[in-house]
Amino acid sequence: MNLSDALKNREFSIPEPPKKKKKIGRWILLAIILFWVGNSFISSDAFDEEPPIVEIEDMDYWNLREPIALKISDNIAIKSYKILIDNGTGEREVFKEETFEDRVVKELEFNITAPIKKYKSTYTTIFVEVEDNSIMNWLSGNRVEIENIITVDKERPKISILANSYGIRKAGSAVAIFDVEDVNLDEVYIETQSGRRFYPQPFYNAGGKKTNYISLVAWPIEDERFSANIVARDKAGNFSTQYLNYYLKGKTYKISEMHLKESFLTGKIQSLASQHEQSSFVDNPAEHFRIVNEDIRKENEDVIRAFTSVVHKDRVITDFDIVPFIPLKGYRSVASFGDLRKYYFEGELVSESRHMGLDLASIRMAPVISSNRGQVVDISTKGIYGLSPIVDHDLGLYSIYSHCSSTRVNEGEIIERGTIVANTGKSGLAFGDHLHFGLYVQSIPVRPEEWMDSDWIRVNITDVIASAKQIIERQ
């Protein structure tokens, strides 16, 4: 007689002992143990007190398509297990059960699949029962039972586009307004072919079965092509995508060659480079310039990216009445957005960088105006960008005003249209008093020229929003 047979027969030899007869029970147990010991058949493993372990994939929702991973294990041996699934009618159907007679099984893995195709219920229960080979607990072994109630959701989210900008230009911006219907919706975003994600905010009357969403999107300047899909995913892993059909307008950005002179590389470059520990081992002035123009620039742009990537995903947008940004009165443009600047020293290319803003100049220390309301999220000095307040205009649109001489607002302050945020200057890597004006859509630098043009704003943003509102109101 082996151990499992002995355990299997226990029901006949030992009736469930009532509490009073506990002592007799113990004597019988001892007798059996002695019998086993005599037969050299028992080890200390038989007294194992550790129950089996059931590990089931942590999920509250199931789309019935992907199987659910389950693992059962025991430190000594599994005696038997049973897996039952609610078949959608409230009854439990056996998925698998087994009793191990004469082999030691310590670990089993399963992929639980849905019991039937036409599943009607909105929830299911997975029941797992495992017993180990221990003789503890009156020979019945250690036993574990778990019951998992899971919501069943087979429906994919439904996405409908309500309105979007007609086109998008390379390094430009666009808007998309759409609704998504799903009772267990988990996440919604717009993803470009290069993997960039833009997150929408709830739009207008965001109640009821469907949620309306609005998102700005940007075509990053470093991406040669652009295509974007709305992606909606629910808690059960069902997802849908919807292609956003924008007319694509290419744009070539200027490449300029700059020849550095030795005198230029001393002074400001050296003092900026000295803020970087890497440069203390370098005495080549061209390398100092490269550190400032590439390494320090990257660090500074990472800081700007962090501030401008915040989207208020739960804040409902009822209106987005943006007006053209005119940050300086009577300005003249001194450098355009998107230029690729190649720097040469003594005939050799030493560094390159892209100009991610628009340079504007007027009088020295001119007042810098935020033409749109928003919240000041940062007023710090950012390396080559110098003193640079950043304003959050909602929907992931941010404006930044660089090389300032002083700021006139506080961090966290909500500012109205026309607020003077700073005064121009030449802080950071600037060689004359000017304003470097940058606009970001969810951390992507975009062409400020678009957002400075009232016709562009009307056609591409505000008219699109107005037409989406009309569609929603008619629904």
Ligand SMILES: [Zn+2]
């Ligand atoms: Zn600039």
